[in-house]
Amino acid sequence: MFHGVIERTDTSDIIVVGCGTSGAVVAGRLVEAGLRVTVVEAGPDYRSYGDGGWPADLLDARALPQTHDWGYVGRGAGGQQLAFERARVIGGCSAHNGCVQIPGWRGDYDAWAASGCPGWSGEELRPMFARSSERLRLRQFAPDEIQPFHRGFLEAAVAAGIPRTDDLGDLDGEIGCGPEPMNVVAGVRWNTAFAYVDPVRDRRELTIVADAVVDRVLVAGGRATGVRAWVDGQPRELRADLVVLCAGAYGTPEILLRSGIGPAADLREHHIEVQADLPAVGANLHDHPASQLEFAATERLGPELELFARTRWLPEEQTLAKIASPAAAGPFDLHVYPWVEPDEAQPTRWKCVVPVGLLTPKSRGRLRLRSADPAVRADVDHAYLAEPADLAALASGIRWALQVVRQPEMAAYLGPPLQFPPDLRDDALEAWIRSTHTHIWHPAGTCRMGSDPAQGAVVDPLGRVHGIPGLHVADASVFPRLPRATPALAVAMIGERIADLILEPRPG
Numbered sequence: 001m002f003h004g005v006i007e008r009t010d011t012s013d014i015i016v017v018g019c020g021t022s023g024a025v026v027a028g029r030l031v032e033a034g035l036r037v038t039v040v041e042a043g044p045d046y047r048s049y050g051d052g053g054w055p056a057d058l059l060d061a062r063a064l065p066q067t068h069d070w071g072y073v074g075r076g077a078g079g080q081q082l083a084f085e086r087a088r089v090i091g092g093c094s095a096h097n098g099c100v101q102i103p104g105w106r107g108d109y110d111a112w113a114a115s116g117c118p119g120w121s122g123e124e125l126r127p128m129f130a131r132s133s134e135r136l137r138l139r140q141f142a143p144d145e146i147q148p149f150h151r152g153f154l155e156a157a158v159a160a161g162i163p164r165t166d167d168l169g170d171l172d173g174e175i176g177c178g179p180e181p182m183n184v185v186a187g188v189r190w191n192t193a194f195a196y197v198d199p200v201r202d203r204r205e206l207t208i209v210a211d212a213v214v215d216r217v218l219v220a221g222g223r224a225t226g227v228r229a230w231v232d233g234q235p236r237e238l239r240a241d242l243v244v245l246c247a248g249a250y251g252t253p254e255i256l257l258r259s260g261i262g263p264a265a266d267l268r269e270h271h272i273e274v275q276a277d278l279p280a281v282g283a284n285l286h287d288h289p290a291s292q293l294e295f296a297a298t299e300r301l302g303p304e305l306e307l308f309a310r311t312r313w314l315p316e317e318q319t320l321a322k323i324a325s326p327a328a329a330g331p332f333d334l335h336v337y338p339w340v341e342p343d344e345a346q347p348t349r350w351k352c353v354v355p356v357g358l359l360t361p362k363s364r365g366r367l368r369l370r371s372a373d374p375a376v377r378a379d380v381d382h383a384y385l386a387e388p389a390d391l392a393a394l395a396s397g398i399r400w401a402l403q404v405v406r407q408p409e410m411a412a413y414l415g416p417p418l419q420f421p422p423d424l425r426d427d428a429l430e431a432w433i434r435s436t437h438t439h440i441w442h443p444a445g446t447c448r449m450g451s452d453p454a455q456g457a458v459v460d461p462l463g464r465v466h467g468i469p470g471l472h473v474a475d476a477s478v479f480p481r482l483p484r485a486t487p488a489l490a491v492a493m494i495g496e497r498i499a500d501l502i503l504e505p506r507p508g
């Protein structure tokens with residue numbers, strides 16, 4: 001029996017759950033169109049950028065922040081414990097990510113369209129990518145803005161056979177290495193809340209309920225009617241005509257499952273009343289797995305970086321190479337994205353990392369509830385590298401990275417190895433990758449978009465949850481398959497497109 005507060009029955013057209021990378025886009029676009037929107041976000045709202053209240057680590061785009069994390073953890077292929085960081089703050093992961101904005105390869109979106117998602121081909125999505133790129137103020141580093149370590153990487157990558165490009169954002173691009181397009185404005189991580197929410201913050205159509213964890217979607221007569229959230233330790237019910245879930249690839253399936261929308265047998269195990277038996281909620285979980293070489297820096301690197309920082313902005317990560325494994329189905333299937341980071345444990349106080357990420361993983365895992373309690377995080381089983389092809393592709397990427405680190409332009413900065421395969425024979429290399437791999441923080445696919453729930457779809461190509469009118473999903477969970485991209489721009493694009501689809505007049 002519910003004893004909390006019921007409110008806002010007549011003031012909101014739409015509730016957006018999660019004001020993260022895509023939620024900020026959806027909310028901003030719908031308010032701009034004149035709809036009354038209530039945003040419910042589990043993390044804090046630091047107001048607009050101009051108000052000056054944002055924590056320094058979330059603004060500073062030189063390095064990844066270590067705060068505002070949801071605390072998901074799980075296992076890698078070798079049983080190693082891995083953290084699955086997700087931001088709990090307005091702006092979501094766009095407020096603490098690496099700011100690299102590479103939209104991927106057109107063919108991956110064409111494959112979405114061909115797999116039961118009409119309207120989602122690369123050509124059709126170009127305008128939405130262009131809009132989000134403009135809002136996020138994407139820019140490309142000029143040659144004299146590239147810091148010494150990254151200049152060395154680009155020269156070494158070219159020497160190892162990868163052509164130089166100045167347009168890693170080209171949807172038709174092939175293999176190549178170059179500076180990363182980034183959403184950084186004067187050193188500030190330009191998150192989607194700045195880009196989309198700040199311009200409408202003062203509009204009376206927008207209400208932001210922050211520090212509010214959504215427990216579940218309210219369903220009456222088979223239709224979504226609002227959400228139940230915990231605010232200041234108290235349950236609150238909020239009502240609207242439409243609910244849009246934008247809680248991310250882990251948060252959105254958690255909410256659906258707690259709402260009784262998911263595999264019926266699993267729901268009954270947790271004594272949750274079934275509203276819709278959708279077996280694919282939580283399935284199709286995938287990420288870009290990564291394997292990395294690490295080195296202490298040589299004496300040369302620190303002074304060169306310090307000299308550069310006197311006149312230029314000094315990011316840790318700045319360049320990337322798209323390369324192809326022998327089995328790549330498409331122009332490339334691996335990203336190599338080196339960085340440097342301060343490390344007091346090293347005599348030179350710097351560490352260099354050369355990671356390889358697999359963009360077309362075949363392995364699929366699953367997210368399952370551990371409890372119906374919204375304070376308990378789900379069991380996240382990525383099943384990383386379960387498919388042998390994933391391991392083979394990463395191994396070929398590591399072999400290319402080994403060529404790059406031997407080039408004099410890179411070797412000049414790389415001192416004693418800190419993480420390095422001890423034996424390069426195939427079996428030994430693969431065993432080393434299994435036990436040391438990480439990921440690129442790109443979980444997706446847990447509420448997959450498609451036309452047919454019997455074929456694993458959770459939402460239809462308009463973003464509507466199959467079988468529950470009044471409920472949409474718009475975030476990384478709807479990706480049928482990760483594009484060979486850094487996904488944040490594709491997530492913002494999804495926000496743009498689903499906002500358009502919600503606004504489009506439709507019969508019925």
Ligand SMILES: Cc1cc2nc3c(=O)[nH]c(=O)nc-3n(C[C@H](O)[C@H](O)[C@H](O)COP(=O)(O)OP(=O)(O)OC[C@H]3O[C@@H](n4cnc5c(N)ncnc54)[C@H](O)[C@@H]3O)c2cc1C
Pocket residue numbers: 017018019020021022023040041042043064085086087088089090091092093094096097098099100101102212213214215246247248249251252255440441442443475476477485486487488489491
């Ligand atoms: C450390 C890190 C570095 C990354 N670097 C890059 C990069 O450089 N380039 C790139 O393209 N991608 C990068 N990514 C990935 C990218 O940021 C994500 O794929 C993308 O931002 C996901 O967007 P989303 O909208 O699906 O989810 P999110 O941005 O995670 O938004 C979900 C929002 O929902 C809220 N929420 C969740 N559950 C609830 C609930 N129950 N009630 C209320 N609110 C809730 C969360 O607090 C959050 O604000 C990185 C990710 C991480 C973690």
